[in-house]
Amino acid sequence: MDWQSAAGPYGSVTGVPSPSSAMKILSFLFALLLVVFHGAAGFVKPPRPFIRCGYRGTFCFPGACPRGNVHLGICRSGLSCCKWL
Numbered sequence: 223m224d225w226q227s228a229a230g231p232y233g234s235v236t237g238v239p240s241p242s243s244a245m246k247i248l249s250f251l252f253a254l255l256l257v258v259f260h261g262a263a264g265f266v267k268p269p270r271p272f273i274r275c276g277y278r279g280t281f282c283f284p285g286a287c288p289r290g291n292v293h294l295g296i297c298r299s300g301l302s303c304c305k306w307l
Contacts, residue, residue, distance in 0.1 A: 275303035 273295040275282050282297035287304035294303045 273297065273303045279306040280304065281306075 273280075275294070275297045280294065281304055282299060282301040283291075283304050284301050287293045287302050290307055291304040292307060294305050297303045
């Protein structure tokens with residue numbers, strides 16, 4: 223009986239895993255990390271679209287909307303878009 227035939231060159235007798243199983247584990251971990259980081263990119267909040275303001279009783283106002291008006295969103299200039307009640 224040959225000394226390599228009993229356990230192979232990297233056999234389980236020494237407790238060291240064979241290179242092929244180590245490569246399988248590394249490739250699995252790499253694929254898992256790739257999927258995790260690729261999926262994490264989908265959780266970024268998209269920027270809110272600007273509201274078309276300045277028609278049908280709406281107007282842009284710096285800061286909070288005046289009392290008696292409803293805040294609708296943000297105008298293109300970054301001001302508050304308000305609506306007359």
